[in-house]
Amino acid sequence: MTSVAEAGLAACPECDELHIRRVLHPGERARCARCGTTLYRRPRRRPDQMLAIVTAALIAFVLANTFPILVLRAQGIVNEATLLGSVAALWSAGQEPVAAMVFVTAWLFPVFDLLAMFLLLLAIQTGSRPALFAPLLRTLQAMRPWGMIEVLMLGVLVSLIKLSKMADVLPGVALYAFIALTVLLAVILSYDLRALWQPDQQRTAEA
Amino acid sequence: MNALAAGLRMCLSCRTVCQADAAGRESVRCPRCGAAVHPRKADSLARTWAYLIAAAIMYIPANLLPVMRTSSLFGTSEDTIISGVAYFWASGSPGLAILIFTVSVVIPMAKMGALACLATWARRPSGMDAHALGRLHSGVELVGRWSMLDVFVVALMAGMVQFKSLATVEAGPGAAAFGAVVVLSMLAANSFDPRLLWDNHGRPDDAR
Numbered sequence: 001m002t003s004v005a006e007a008g009l010a011a012c013p014e015c016d017e018l019h020i021r022r023v024l025h026p027g028e029r030a031r032c033a034r035c036g037t038t039l040y041r042r043p044r045r046r047p048d049q050m051l052a053i054v055t056a057a058l059i060a061f062v063l064a065n066t067f068p069i070l071v072l073r074a075q076g077i078v079n080e081a082t083l084l085g086s087v088a089a090l091w092s093a094g095q096e097p098v099a100a101m102v103f104v105t106a107w108l109f110p111v112f113d114l115l116a117m118f119l120l121l122l123a124i125q126t127g128s129r130p131a132l133f134a135p136l137l138r139t140l141q142a143m144r145p146w147g148m149i150e151v152l153m154l155g156v157l158v159s160l161i162k163l164s165k166m167a168d169v170l171p172g173v174a175l176y177a178f179i180a181l182t183v184l185l186a187v188i189l190s191y192d193l194r195a196l197w198q199p200d201q202q203r204t205a206e207a
Numbered sequence: 208m209n210a211l212a213a214g215l216r217m218c219l220s221c222r223t224v225c226q227a228d229a230a231g232r233e234s235v236r237c238p239r240c241g242a243a244v245h246p247r248k249a250d251s252l253a254r255t256w257a258y259l260i261a262a263a264i265m266y267i268p269a270n271l272l273p274v275m276r277t278s279s280l281f282g283t284s285e286d287t288i289i290s291g292v293a294y295f296w297a298s299g300s301p302g303l304a305i306l307i308f309t310v311s312v313v314i315p316m317a318k319m320g321a322l323a324c325l326a327t328w329a330r331r332p333s334g335m336d337a338h339a340l341g342r343l344h345s346g347v348e349l350v351g352r353w354s355m356l357d358v359f360v361v362a363l364m365a366g367m368v369q370f371k372s373l374a375t376v377e378a379g380p381g382a383a384a385f386g387a388v389v390v391l392s393m394l395a396a397n398s399f400d401p402r403l404l405w406d407n408h409g410r411p412d413d414a415r
Contacts, residue, residue, distance in 0.1 A: 009210075009215070009224040010222065010224065011209070011210040011215065011217035011222070011224050013217070013219065013222070013401075013402075014341050014344070014345070014401045014402065014405070015209070015337070015341065015401070015402060015404075015405035016209035016210050016211055016217070016402045016405060016406075017208070017209050017210075017405075018208050018209060018210050018213055018215065018224070034405075035337070035338060035341050035405070036338075037341070037345070039222075040222065069363075070367060072367055072368070072370075074370055074373060074374065075370070075373055077370050077373065079367060079368075079369060079370065081363070081366050081367035083366075085366055086362055086363055086365065086366020086367060087362070087366065088366075089365060089366040089369060090362055090365055090366060090378055093365065093377055093378070095365070095377070095378040095382070095383065097383040097386065097387070098358060098361070098362055098378050098382045098383050098386060099362070101355075101358060101383075101386045101390070102358065102359060102362045105355065106359065134239075134240045134241050135241070137221075137240070138220050138221075138240055138241070138242055141220055142220075145348075145352065145393065145397070146393075148352055148355055148359075151352055151353055151355050151356055151359060152359050154353075154356055154359075155355075155356050155359030155360045155362075155363060156359075156363060158303060158306070158307070158356065158360045159359075159360050159363040159364050159367070161300065161303060162360065162364060163364065163367065163368065165298070166368065166374060167368075167370075167374075194221060194222055197221040197222075197223070197239060197240065
């Protein structure tokens with residue numbers, strides 16, 4: 001542990017150029033002078049606002065998973081499908097790798113993302129920094145690229161069109177919940193997690 | 208001046224700039240977040256190539272094997288990725304055909320090709336502009352995930368169309384192979400360290 005943080009410096013993740021850190025206004029971003037990559041940004045939304053959005057997203061997630069996404073009707077037989085139901089059907093049909101991939105990218109990682117965000121923002125809100133803060137934030141950053149709710153959303157729409165040629169398809173409650181979840185997640189994912197590492201005064205000052 | 212030349216290391220997790228280890232060890236522990244900090248991503252090019260070759264190998268069964276098997280009263284049909292695109296095109300949804308063709312064929316191939324070029328150019332000077340190469344890398348990281356679309360579509364169809372004797376849809380072995388291509392190429396893009404491009408192509412006075 002001989003390293004010391006050079007708190008006033010920022011290095012570009014793309015080209016490694018060193019810069020002197022400046023305090024930004026909310027919504028501003030600092031770009032690399034050499035290659036133009038975003039170095040760091042000051043989120044427009046405060047942590048308490050993010051907490052509300054994450055809570056809403058968690059509710060949408062629960063709705064999206066308890067109600068059917070699509071209701072299919074063909075020759076008098078009605079089929080209701082949920083995301084986890086589809087995963088279970090794949091698994092029992094002997095397609096374990098596909099089932100596992102869908103489960104992890106469309107369910108496990110997104111739910112972990114939301115719960116971890118909730119806990120981290122709650123910790124910031126209460127002004128405490130539990131021992132798990134750093135490992136949790138680090139894991140969240142590493143997992144984030146693997147959560148693919150927005151791709152799943154597009155997949156739902158494509159299968160809706162595909163299925164409408166085979167059977168009567170009615171959109172389920174979960175479809176609307178998924179649309180809401182996709183919009184909320186777009187806001188959540190645009191919040192730069194690295195801002196959570198910053199000391200409090202740089203994150204919330206002049207809010 | 209770059210961080211490496213100044214004897215500094217940037218933590219990729221929290222972006223803290225740390226001092227290099229006084230004892231001369233390669234990696235240090237980030238004082239803020241506790242992640243291991245390397246001067247450059249460890250074995251970046253070897254890992255990129257390994258994942259990339261694995262992805263290229265999986266790309267063959269992903270395109271040859273059926274991704275979806277549809278059984279109905281009128282018989283059984285198997286669809287590969289390409290025949291699925293052709294079906295959409297023929298059945299009057301050219302927009303969807305183009306969308307699926309883009310995410311399932313164009314993006315994976317362009318991504319693998321781009322990564323192979325980047326991994327080659329990172330090692331030796333090529334006269335290419337580092338700005339262009341850097342943009343290519345960020346583009347590759349951005350679009351890769353959308354290739355998962357076809358896997359999700361097959362999974363949802365297989366999960367929903369279960370009408371016993373009337374019609375069933377099953378996922379084929381191609382779906383698993385295609386999912387593996389997406390995962391492996393995302394790992395390849397993740398292992399590549401763009402700073403290597405600037406180490407070899409950047410001019411010291413490079414300003415935008």
